[in-house]
Amino acid sequence: MTSNELEYNTEREHLIIPEYGRHIQKMIQYAKERPTKEERNKVAKAIISVMGNLQPHLRDVPDFQHKLWDQLFIMSNFELDADSPYPTPSKDELYARPEALNYPQNHPKYRFYGNNIKTMIDVANTWEEGDLKEALIYTIANHMKKCFLNWNKDTVEDEVIFEHLRELSGGKINLMEADEDLSDADSLMRTKKKFSSNSGGSGKKSHHKKNNSNRSRKRY
Numbered sequence: 001m002t003s004n005e006l007e008y009n010t011e012r013e014h015l016i017i018p019e020y021g022r023h024i025q026k027m028i029q030y031a032k033e034r035p036t037k038e039e040r041n042k043v044a045k046a047i048i049s050v051m052g053n054l055q056p057h058l059r060d061v062p063d064f065q066h067k068l069w070d071q072l073f074i075m076s077n078f079e080l081d082a083d084s085p086y087p088t089p090s091k092d093e094l095y096a097r098p099e100a101l102n103y104p105q106n107h108p109k110y111r112f113y114g115n116n117i118k119t120m121i122d123v124a125n126t127w128e129e130g131d132l133k134e135a136l137i138y139t140i141a142n143h144m145k146k147c148f149l150n151w152n153k154d155t156v157e158d159e160v161i162f163e164h165l166r167e168l169s170g171g172k173i174n175l176m177e178a179d180e181d182l183s184d185a186d187s188l189m190r191t192k193k194k195f196s197s198n199s200g201g202s203g204k205k206s207h208h209k210k211n212n213s214n215r216s217r218k219r220y
Contacts, residue, residue, distance in 0.1 A: 016075045020051060028076050037081060044082040047072060110164060112151035113144055121169045137173055138180070141165055146188040158182045 015025055024047065031043035051068050058064050066086045073080055078091045120140050127133040145161045161182060162175040 016077065017071055020054065020071075020075065024051065024054075025075060028072065028080065031082065032076055032080050037083070040080065040082040044072060044080065044084075110168065113147045113164075113168075117144060117147070118168055121165070121173065125169060125172050137165075137175070138182070141175065142183050142188065145182050145185075149185055149189055155185055 015022060027043070027047050027050070031040050031047060034040045034043060048065070048068050051071070052059060052064070069084045069086050070089050073084070073088055074094065078089075117140065120136075120143075124133060124136050124140060127136065141161055144165060145156060145158070148156050148161065158181055159176065162178075166174050166176070
């Protein structure tokens with residue numbers, strides 16, 4: 001072969017589905033150029049047979065033949081006039097832009113808390129007043145503080161968390177006048193290993209009293 005007969009990839013037709021290779025692409029181009037539909041149908045079926053042989057592990061997969069015919073028309077740039085046993089896909093359908101997903105963004109400015117925190121707060125708002133609800137609220141508040149510290153990697157005043165909790169709860173949960181602090185930052189950011197080594201006995205409270213009070217409150 002002389003240099004004048006060499007065929008460079010940059011000069012070849014673009015491969016729409018490269019996995020099938022250039023020979024399949026050329027066969028499809030040959031099918032498109034057949035003058036009668038009878039010939040085009042015959043060549044199309046032969047191409048489908050070859051395409052199926054290239055993927056024998058998929059022969060038993062449901063709708064495999066349907067997929068092959070769809071790929072045949074896609075590789076022909078939807079220009080092959082042949083009869084398919086399945087509905088012929090359309091170019092508009094293939095290249096249609098997907099619908100935008102609606103991500104929950106109830107409070108975008110507090111993304112560091114995550115969307116689940118709002119669900120937890122909504123659940124707390126439905127509970128009856130009592131020790132159990134109060135324990136849940138403080139659990140939520142401590143989790144919010146931990147999320148804040150993970151995001152900010154610094155200290156945060158409890159009042160900031162209380163204000164965010166009040167806002168996210170629609171004003172229904174207000175700990176601004178509460179007589180308890182949240183867990184300290186070191187306790188919240190303790191590693192799992194360190195936490196496990198320190199939690200062998202009876203469970204300790206996750207929050208402590210303000211004003212150095214030693215009075216404990218029963219939660220459950």
